[in-house]
Amino acid sequence: MVTLPPKSDQKILLELNGVKKYFPIKGGILKRVQGHVKAVEDVSLQLYEGESLGVVGESGCGKSTLGRAILGLEELTEGKVRYKNEEIQDLKRKEKLKFVKEMQMIFQDPFASLNPRQRIGHALEEVFTMHTNMSAKEKRKSVIDLLDEVGLKEEHFEKYPHEFSGGQRQRIGIARAIALNPSFIICDEAVSALDVSVQAQVLKLLKSLQEKYKLSYLFISHDLGVVRYFCDRVLVMYLGNTVELGTVQGLFANPIHPYTQALLSAIPRPTVQKNLKRIRLQGDLPNPANPPSGCPFHTRCPIAQDMCKVDKPAWQEIEPGHFAACHFAGTKI
Amino acid sequence: METLLEVNNLVTEFRTADGNVQAVRDVSFSVAKGETLCIVGESGCGKSITSLSVIGLLPSNGSITSGEVKYEGKPIHNLPFEQMRKMRGTKISMIFQEPMTALNPVLTVGYQLREPLILHHKISKSAANKQGIELLKQVGIPYPEKRINQYPHELSGGMRQRVMIAIALACSPGLLIADEPTTALDVTIQAQILDLINELKEKLNMGVMMITHDMGVVAEVADRVMVMYAGKKVEEGTVSEIFENPKHPYTIGLLNSVPNVDDPDFELEPIPGSMPSLTEQISGCRFNPRCKFATDICREIAPPEFSTKEGHIVSCWLHEKVEEEVKHGHLTAQI
Ligand SMILES: Nc1ncnc2c1ncn2[C@@H]1O[C@H](COP(=O)(O)OP(=O)(O)OP(=O)(O)O)[C@@H](O)[C@H]1O
Ligand SMILES: Nc1ncnc2c1ncn2[C@@H]1O[C@H](COP(=O)(O)OP(=O)(O)OP(=O)(O)O)[C@@H](O)[C@H]1O
Numbered sequence: 258m259v260t261l262p263p264k265s266d267q268k269i270l271l272e273l274n275g276v277k278k279y280f281p282i283k284g285g286i287l288k289r290v291q292g293h294v295k296a297v298e299d300v301s302l303q304l305y306e307g308e309s310l311g312v313v314g315e316s317g318c319g320k321s322t323l324g325r326a327i328l329g330l331e332e333l334t335e336g337k338v339r340y341k342n343e344e345i346q347d348l349k350r351k352e353k354l355k356f357v358k359e360m361q362m363i364f365q366d367p368f369a370s371l372n373p374r375q376r377i378g379h380a381l382e383e384v385f386t387m388h389t390n391m392s393a394k395e396k397r398k399s400v401i402d403l404l405d406e407v408g409l410k411e412e413h414f415e416k417y418p419h420e421f422s423g424g425q426r427q428r429i430g431i432a433r434a435i436a437l438n439p440s441f442i443i444c445d446e447a448v449s450a451l452d453v454s455v456q457a458q459v460l461k462l463l464k465s466l467q468e469k470y471k472l473s474y475l476f477i478s479h480d481l482g483v484v485r486y487f488c489d490r491v492l493v494m495y496l497g498n499t500v501e502l503g504t505v506q507g508l509f510a511n512p513i514h515p516y517t518q519a520l521l522s523a524i525p526r527p528t529v530q531k532n533l534k535r536i537r538l539q540g541d542l543p544n545p546a547n548p549p550s551g552c553p554f555h556t557r558c559p560i561a562q563d564m565c566k567v568d569k570p571a572w573q574e575i576e577p578g579h580f581a582a583c584h585f586a587g588t589k590i
Numbered sequence: 591m592e593t594l595l596e597v598n599n600l601v602t603e604f605r606t607a608d609g610n611v612q613a614v615r616d617v618s619f620s621v622a623k624g625e626t627l628c629i630v631g632e633s634g635c636g637k638s639i640t641s642l643s644v645i646g647l648l649p650s651n652g653s654i655t656s657g658e659v660k661y662e663g664k665p666i667h668n669l670p671f672e673q674m675r676k677m678r679g680t681k682i683s684m685i686f687q688e689p690m691t692a693l694n695p696v697l698t699v700g701y702q703l704r705e706p707l708i709l710h711h712k713i714s715k716s717a718a719n720k721q722g723i724e725l726l727k728q729v730g731i732p733y734p735e736k737r738i739n740q741y742p743h744e745l746s747g748g749m750r751q752r753v754m755i756a757i758a759l760a761c762s763p764g765l766l767i768a769d770e771p772t773t774a775l776d777v778t779i780q781a782q783i784l785d786l787i788n789e790l791k792e793k794l795n796m797g798v799m800m801i802t803h804d805m806g807v808v809a810e811v812a813d814r815v816m817v818m819y820a821g822k823k824v825e826e827g828t829v830s831e832i833f834e835n836p837k838h839p840y841t842i843g844l845l846n847s848v849p850n851v852d853d854p855d856f857e858l859e860p861i862p863g864s865m866p867s868l869t870e871q872i873s874g875c876r877f878n879p880r881c882k883f884a885t886d887i888c889r890e891i892a893p894p895e896f897s898t899k900e901g902h903i904v905s906c907w908l909h910e911k912v913e914e915e916v917k918h919g920h921l922t923a924q925i
């Protein structure tokens with residue numbers, strides 16, 4: 258099957274080049290650095306204007322760290338982040354401010370950071386206080402417009418955080434993220450904690466906002482069904498490494514990395530097909546502080562050969578727009 | 591099939607600052623030997639409280655206020671504490687979502703495996719140890735001789751869940767209750783654990799009561815399914831009936847809220863609104879405020895259970911109309 262190459266008229270919004278983030282592991286009495294958790298290992302990719310790029314992979318594979326690194330919330334160990342053709346990884350606080358407005362993040366629990374004694378309307382007004390010189394009246398109006406935009410009512414302005422349901426909380430998180438007209442939003446497990454009926458509502462809202470405001474999303478999720486529904490392209494990570502990247506259609510129809518094949522096969526399908534043949538991986542995820550040599554996946558890979566234990570496979574464009582890192586890319590397992 | 595567990599008209603209430611609230615409202619179901627019943631529904635609908643009612647481990651402010659729970663034909667909901675504790679060691683076992691909270695962090699895996707064996711089977715420590723190693727092998731833990739001397743924190747999440755299952759199986763229970771046993775696990779590990787539970791069920795002819803909010807997990811493991819909404823059972827049937835011929839608008843809504851990984855054209859159809867709180871007064875059907883079919887009767891009188899096919903039960907006044915709509919494609923159950 259052929260994967261669709263990205264349209265050539267698509268403009269690059271964000272570009273990562275060899276991005277690495279290592280966390281030191283300190284130990285012993287002197288707290289010496291004894292090693293590193295290689296949370297993000299040499300990631301290079303491009304994100305287009307107006308697209309949703311999904312990031313999937315199992316717990317601890319580096320999804321959140323990648324998102325935080327892009328936003329400059331983590332200092333990079335190595336590599337470059339370009340946003341609208343400007344290198345932003347080394348910007349100082351002040352220069353960064355303009356990007357803070359443009360790049361936003363929505364978390365799994367947007368309320369973790371809110372003051373429980375502050376009315377929601379006032380919490381949202383603070384965003385405008387910090388970044389604009391609106392009058393009190395303008396701020397209130399803007400917040401009420403925002404609430405309306407995310408499907409809440411004016412009466413919610415006066416409510417306190419605990420008075421909101423999970424789905425409403427996520428709407429507040431979205432309101433806060435879109436308040437300053439960003440062009441790029443990172444959603445880190447933004448719908449994972451929601452009940453499916455509410456999750457569906459929030460996904461629809463995110464989609465409609467994307468169309469209306471030409472937003473780009475980096476959509477971090479461990480739920481491949483949600484990613485297939487929501488995203489244009491998808492990046493698969495394993496132990497800090499990028500293992501496959503392609504369009505959603507291309508990658509789901511024709512996964513070329515053995516890990517992606519196993520991951521897709523392991524998803525419990527909400528359909529009754531009892532005799533479906535499933536690929537089952539043996540063993541557990543290795544410790545990211547002590548990753549395997551060679552290909553990070555070789556310890557669980559059903560088609561690994563000796564070379565996989567030694568040589569790390571390069572990140573290659575296997576088909577137009579479809580990347581993978583595997584010595585035996587395309588082999589069906 | 592032989593009935594193992596029977597729950598009739600179970601009502602479970604909590605004493606709270608706002609007075610008594612009902613978390614489980616007149617729920618009936620059964621589990622046969624060698625059968626997996628999945629209880630599915632969204633957060634707060636009463637899945638865990640239903641299972642804790644069965645195993646007699648309700649929080650201190652909760653109690654069964656009417657109805658009965660029978661195991662192999664004998665009522666167990668009113669057993670004295672000691673007898674119920676014995677039931678839990680030998681007949682009914684439970685595993686939880688987060689094994690770390692159920693495992694004792696300061697005791698070795700071996701100790702926690704041996705204890706129930708020594709207590710209930712009155713065997714020696716060395717015999718219990720041998721059996722413990724066997725159990726770890728049975729749940730697919732490599733190097734069980736080494737693992738048995740380790741502490742829970744030395745194990746990965748998937749391995750801990752296997753240990754929990756091994757402990758639950760220690761006294762060969764007839765009924766295994768699994769409350770979201772794979773929710774905290776990665777999909778590749780989840781697949782291993784679901785396979786394991788399926789395999790053990792067949793091998794040991796256990797009844798399994800599996801609680802989950804994930805329709806995918808339901809399709810994978812269930813023989814029969816009970817769908818709950820706001821404390822009520824809204825639909826029950828075989829797994830193929832529930833997925834291929836759902837009749838309750840809530841069940842259909844649930845199915846249409848889960849994106850289908852295999853269908854690129856899948857369109858989500860969210861259910862509007864959200865789950866009511868326990869204290870919210872709703873007259874008539876508890877789902878009516880969110881239901882697009884609701885009519886006057888739905889708002890006034892709670893629907894009884896309609897038996898449509900053998901074993902397919904639905905609590906909806908309009909189930910015939912809903913079925914017609916599904917048939918004629920006006921309403922899609924996309925799965
Ligand atoms: N501040 C930190 N210090 C040390 N190690 C860290 C830190 N933050 C993350 N890590 C480690 O980096 C790795 C990647 O973590 P990250 O949170 O990015 O994973 P993730 O893919 O988002 O996982 P999840 O799906 O569980 O959210 C993990 O091994 C984690 O333990
Ligand atoms: N000790 C308690 N006191 C009062 N109410 C309680 C108590 N424990 C649970 N509840 C309420 O009982 C209802 C049913 O809870 P239950 O834990 O069974 O939900 P659940 O279906 O298992 O949800 P989840 O998917 O989130 O685990 C909820 O509304 C919950 O808030």
Ligand SMILES: [Mg+2]
Pocket residue numbers: 320321322
């Ligand atoms: Mg994360």
Ligand SMILES: [Mg+2]
Pocket residue numbers: 637638639769
């Ligand atoms: Mg529960």
